[in-house]
Amino acid sequence: MSVRVVLVDDHPVVRAGLSALISGTDDLEVVGEAHDLATARSVVAATRPDVVLMDLDLGEGPGGAAVTAELRALDEPPRVLVLTTYATEADILRALDAGASGYLLKDAPAPELFAGIRATARGETVLAPSVAATLVRRAASPGPVVTEREVAVLELLAQGLGNREMAKELFVSEATVKSHLSHIYTKLGVDTRAGAVAAAIERRIIRR
Amino acid sequence: MSVRVVLVDDHPVVRAGLSALISGTDDLEVVGEAHDLATARSVVAATRPDVVLMDLDLGEGPGGAAVTAELRALDEPPRVLVLTTYATEADILRALDAGASGYLLKDAPAPELFAGIRATARGETVLAPSVAATLVRRAASPGPVVTEREVAVLELLAQGLGNREMAKELFVSEATVKSHLSHIYTKLGVDTRAGAVAAAIERRIIRR
C-alpha cells in the first residue's frame, strides 16, 4: 500500500528528478505529473493521489498557491506538500493559507523529502527548518508584522507605482494607501519608499 | 565514445533528475556530481569531463559563475554549459564572461537539453532563445551601463536616504544627486526611487 503522489512543477527536469528519486523507494509512487493549473486539476481528478508535491512558481499563469487552493476545494482533497525554492514570509503564509499541509525547500536531501511525503500522507504537518524558524519568529515576536494588505502595497511599491496607481490597483482610495505606507514605515523602521523596498526585500517579505 | 558530463547544482532533486534523464541516452554519461565549488573542483579534477552542467544559484557560498571561472582556469578546462532558472542580463553576462560555452534554461525540454550538451561537447555555443534575444537586444543598443557614481547613489538610495543626505554623503551638491538619479531612471527604465531600488537589486547592480 504505497503512497500515491502527483507532481506539480513547471520544470521537466525537476519532475523527472522527483520521479527518479521516488521510484527508488518501495513505499512511494508517482501516479501523475502536471505543469499548470488545468493539467493539475484533471490529473488529480483522474488519479486521486494521497499527496500532491507542489511547486509555487509555475511560470506563466496561476501560481502554486492558487492551484493548492483549488485542489483543496475538491470533495476529497489530496494533501498538498509545497516543495519550492524560495521561502519568503509571504510565500509561506499564502501557501499554508491555501491549505498546504507542509512546506519543504528544494535543497532538501532526498531522505528528508521522502520522510516529508510519508508524514504528509499520514496527515502530519512538515516544515523545513528555515520555514519553521520564520513562522516561529513571526509568532514569537510581539513585534510588528506586516499585514496582508501591507504586503500587497509593498509589492506594488517595488514596481515603482505611485500612491494613485497603487490605489487604483488595490481598489481603495489614495488615503488608504498612504495609511498602509505609514504603517509599513513604522514596522520596517524606515521612512521612505525606497528604504521600505530595500528592507522588504532584505527581510524576504517580498521577492524580486 | 560518449560525452562525459559532470553536474553542478545544489539541489539533489535536480541532480537526480538530470542524471535520470541523461542515463536514458546512449551517448551521454554522468561521471560526477557536485553541489558547491570545493566539490566541483575535486570532482572535475578526478573525472576530467567533457562538459560541466552548471547551475548559477548554488545557495550559500560562491555562485555558479565563480565556479565556472575557476574550472575554466584549469589546464585542460572542461566546457561549461550553464543550466539555470533565471536569465537576467547580469546573470548571462557574468556567466559568459566567466567562460561558459552556453546558457540554457531549466524549463527546456529534455531533447533540447541533450542537443545542447552534445553541441557544447563539440565546441559549439548554445543559447536558449530568450537568452539569445537578451544578448541581441543588448548588442543592438549601445547599452547603458550604470556608472560607478550612479551605483554609489543607488546604494544610498536603497538605504532610504533623501537627496540632501545623499549629497552630503557623496560630497556633491543636491543638484548632482538629482542629475545622477535622472540618469539612473533612464537607464533602468523606471521613474521612481522605489522602482530604481527594486530594479537595481533585480539586476544585481547592488546587493542587499
Place this chain on the structure above:
DNA sequence: CCCGGCATCATCCGATCGGCTATCCGACGG
C-alpha cells in the same frame, strides 16, 4: 582636434510624498 560620455552644478515648478489627526466599521476575544 573634436566629439561624446561622465561628473558637476544651477534654477524653476508642478506633482507627490510623509506626517498628523480623526472617524468609521467589522471581527475576534476577554
Place this chain on the structure above:
DNA sequence: CCGTCGGATAGCCGATCGGATGATGCCGGG
C-alpha cells in the same frame, strides 16, 4: 459588552521629488 486590531477614508501642509533645461570641465577615442 467592550477593547483591540486591521482596514478604509478624509483633509491639511510643509518637505521633497521628478522633469525640463542649460552650463562647465575633464578625459579618452576616432
